[in-house]
Amino acid sequence: MERINLERGILMRYLVKQRAFSFGDSYAIKDEDGNDKFLVKGEVFTMGHKLRLLDTSGLELIYIEQELFHFKPTFNIYDRGNYVATVKKELSFFNANFSIESSKGNYNIEGELFSHEFSIVKDGIKLAHVSKEWFSFADSYGIEIDDNENQEFILSLVIVLDEILYNDKNN
Numbered sequence: 001m002e003r004i005n006l007e008r009g010i011l012m013r014y015l016v017k018q019r020a021f022s023f024g025d026s027y028a029i030k031d032e033d034g035n036d037k038f039l040v041k042g043e044v045f046t047m048g049h050k051l052r053l054l055d056t057s058g059l060e061l062i063y064i065e066q067e068l069f070h071f072k073p074t075f076n077i078y079d080r081g082n083y084v085a086t087v088k089k090e091l092s093f094f095n096a097n098f099s100i101e102s103s104k105g106n107y108n109i110e111g112e113l114f115s116h117e118f119s120i121v122k123d124g125i126k127l128a129h130v131s132k133e134w135f136s137f138a139d140s141y142g143i144e145i146d147d148n149e150n151q152e153f154i155l156s157l158v159i160v161l162d163e164i165l166y167n168d169k170n171n
Contacts, residue, residue, distance in 0.1 A: 010147040014155065016040075016162075017140045025051055025167075029155060038152070040159060049075070049163050053156055062156045066163070073164045077156050084153065087160045096165055104153060109161060120145075120157055128154050130161065 013032035025042030036056050043050040048066035055061055063081070067074040070088075077085040085102035087109075096118065098109040111118030116132035127149050133140040141162070145154045 011144045012147050012151055014143040014145070015141070016143065016158070025049075025163075029053075038155065049167070051159060051163070053152055053159065061152045064156055064159060064163075075160045075163065077153070077160070079150075079153060085157075087157065087164075089164050096161075098157075098161065098164075100157065104150065107157070109157060118161060120154060122149075128158075130158055132166075 014037065015030045015032070015034075016027065017030075025040060027040050028036045029038040029040065031037045038061070039054040039056065039058070041052045041054060043052075048068045049064070050066070051064040052060050053062035053064070061080065063078040065076050065078075067076060067086075072091065073089045075087045076083065077087065084104055085100050085107070088099050088101075090097040090099055094112065094114070096109070096111040100107040100109070105122050107120065107122045109118055109120050111130070118130040118132075119126050120128035120130070128143065128145040131142045133142075141158065143155070143158055145151055
């Protein structure tokens with residue numbers, strides 16, 4: 001993964017490598033040393049996508065739920081049971097842009113769909129960089145997040161990005 005220079009400080013690096021054939025969405029998020037840091041568990045047989053970001057002991061940190069019956073894909077994020085954000089994909093043909101209504105600040109995700117590179121920006125400051133591997137059997141991402149930010153929340157935005165752009169069952 002290419003290292004980037006974010007504007008504010010130390011970076012936390014994560015690797016997400018989803019299983020190619022898993023029943024529902026279940027995978028680990030690892031740190032740069034290969035240690036499991038978080039788990040993502042998806043619910044099966046539900047209307048819309050429902051995912052949970054857990055710590056390694058199984059405690060739920062973030063709950064993500066797709067809102068159905070919208071023209072644009074829409075997901076709500078809950079941090080320890082409290083609503084914190086709604087993520088919507090913006091209409092665009094060549095770019096992947098997302099608006100995020102959040103109690104945590106003014107965020108957006110900007111990227112080029114065909115380059116698989118995305119930035120998470122808050123109030124005009126780049127907080128995270130997401131890079132999706134081009135040719136891998138399962139979805140794989142390198143993620144760099146400013147250490148001063150809420151890691152779980154930023155990772156939940158990446159999970160939503162993946163659900164909207166790369167999950168065939170989504171739309």
